[in-house]
Amino acid sequence: MTRTERSRAVILRAAYDLIVEFPYAEVTIEKIAARAGVGKPTIYRRWPSKGPLLLDAVVEYAMLPEVAGAGELTRDIRTWLHSLIDYLADPVTGRFMAEIVGAIQIDAELARAWHERMFAPIRERNLVLVRAAQQSGELRAGSPDLLMDLIVGQVWFRLLVTKRPLSHDEVDEMLDLALAGAAGERNR
Amino acid sequence: MTRTERSRAVILRAAYDLIVEFPYAEVTIEKIAARAGVGKPTIYRRWPSKGPLLLDAVVEYAMLPEVAGAGELTRDIRTWLHSLIDYLADPVTGRFMAEIVGAIQIDAELARAWHERMFAPIRERNLVLVRAAQQSGELRAGSPDLLMDLIVGQVWFRLLVTKRPLSHDEVDEMLDLALAGAAGERNR
Numbered sequence: 001m002t003r004t005e006r007s008r009a010v011i012l013r014a015a016y017d018l019i020v021e022f023p024y025a026e027v028t029i030e031k032i033a034a035r036a037g038v039g040k041p042t043i044y045r046r047w048p049s050k051g052p053l054l055l056d057a058v059v060e061y062a063m064l065p066e067v068a069g070a071g072e073l074t075r076d077i078r079t080w081l082h083s084l085i086d087y088l089a090d091p092v093t094g095r096f097m098a099e100i101v102g103a104i105q106i107d108a109e110l111a112r113a114w115h116e117r118m119f120a121p122i123r124e125r126n127l128v129l130v131r132a133a134q135q136s137g138e139l140r141a142g143s144p145d146l147l148m149d150l151i152v153g154q155v156w157f158r159l160l161v162t163k164r165p166l167s168h169d170e171v172d173e174m175l176d177l178a179l180a181g182a183a184g185e186r187n188r
Numbered sequence: 189m190t191r192t193e194r195s196r197a198v199i200l201r202a203a204y205d206l207i208v209e210f211p212y213a214e215v216t217i218e219k220i221a222a223r224a225g226v227g228k229p230t231i232y233r234r235w236p237s238k239g240p241l242l243l244d245a246v247v248e249y250a251m252l253p254e255v256a257g258a259g260e261l262t263r264d265i266r267t268w269l270h271s272l273i274d275y276l277a278d279p280v281t282g283r284f285m286a287e288i289v290g291a292i293q294i295d296a297e298l299a300r301a302w303h304e305r306m307f308a309p310i311r312e313r314n315l316v317l318v319r320a321a322q323q324s325g326e327l328r329a330g331s332p333d334l335l336m337d338l339i340v341g342q343v344w345f346r347l348l349v350t351k352r353p354l355s356h357d358e359v360d361e362m363l364d365l366a367l368a369g370a371a372g373e374r375n376r
Binding site: 023024025074098099101102103104105106111115119133134136137138139140141142143146147149150151152153154155156157158160161162163170173174177178179180181182183184185186 | 211212213262286287289290291292293294299303307321322324325326327328329330331334335337338339340341342343344345346348349350351358361362365366367368369370371372373374
């Protein structure tokens with residue numbers, strides 16, 4: 001590990017430890033610098049502001065789960081949704097995710113950082129699996145993006161809007177509904 | 189209109205006018221009082237803080253649409269989703285909704301006010317229609333709440349998380365998917 005890599009690792013670790021202890025709004029570059037034992041300029045040489053730094057820290061130490069891709073997507077995605085809702089129910093990662101998505105509503109630069117560092121890499125990986133499942137006939141044809149949005153959207157909706165986190169049973173029921181369709185017999 | 193009602197109406201109008209002009213974070217009780225020509229104590233007699241007041245102003249002047257309930261829910265809900273995404277794409281109401289849902293991530297009291305004043309009344313009304321559609325066989329049996337979450341969740345997910353608002357065409361495709369199911373032929 002070079003000196004630069006070591007310094008990066010120390011800063012990320014300090015940032016993550018602070019995320020565990022404090023709400024997003026109370027974590028500052030100042031606190032991170034003090035905890036890491038570095039000067040603020042050392043941090044600012046690498047990160048423009050605290051948001052991207054905290055995102056990097058979470059990516060490093062507590063990344064959102066990815067779909068494992070064991071072959072049968074409808075089963076893999078159930079496992080993944082369970083780990084996602086556990087992640088979002090966790091007092092540290094769930095709180096951080098709600099706070100950061102709250103903060104991106106009034107901060108376009110942070111929204112870009114969130115998208116690049118956290119959302120897009122997972123989504124890209126998941127889309128590959130969805131496309132494969134569409135080609136094999138496991139999922140119906142159509143926009144893989146819309147399909148992922150349909151499946152994952154309400155998990156975030158519960159976290160952010162209704163504030164009633166999903167249980168494993170509810171997520172199973174929701175996934176069955178998304179796969180089988182909401183239309184009744186009269187309507188098929 | 190009594191004097192109290194008139195004063196309430198003047199305050200709500202001032203608050204809404206400020207929402208149109210300023211981001212949520214910049215609207216203050218002070219500005220509302222000045223615009224309404226009343227003292228701050230007059231406002232605080234009725235509202236504990238600016239959040240519930242601004243929510244009341246939006247409920248009064250620009251409420252989220254409700255499902256019309258013309259009889260065939262799958263058609264009504266399509267119309268409603270179109271009006272919902274237009275509402276969330278609107279520079280005033282969409283911005284306000286994103287900002288207020290952003291703010292409830294770190295403000296439990298505001299979260300309660302948002303839920304009571306805005307979310308719950310619309311959801312309750314929609315659930316009545318979903319239950320009727322389930323009884324008629326238009327929608328399949330199951331939790332009406334989960335079904336509404338599935339349909340509406342990704343609209344908010346797009347607004348809040350991916351920041352890629354839905355078009356009418358996309359919402360139609362998403363609704364078709366939710367109704368028909370995402371499973372492919374191999375998987376039915």
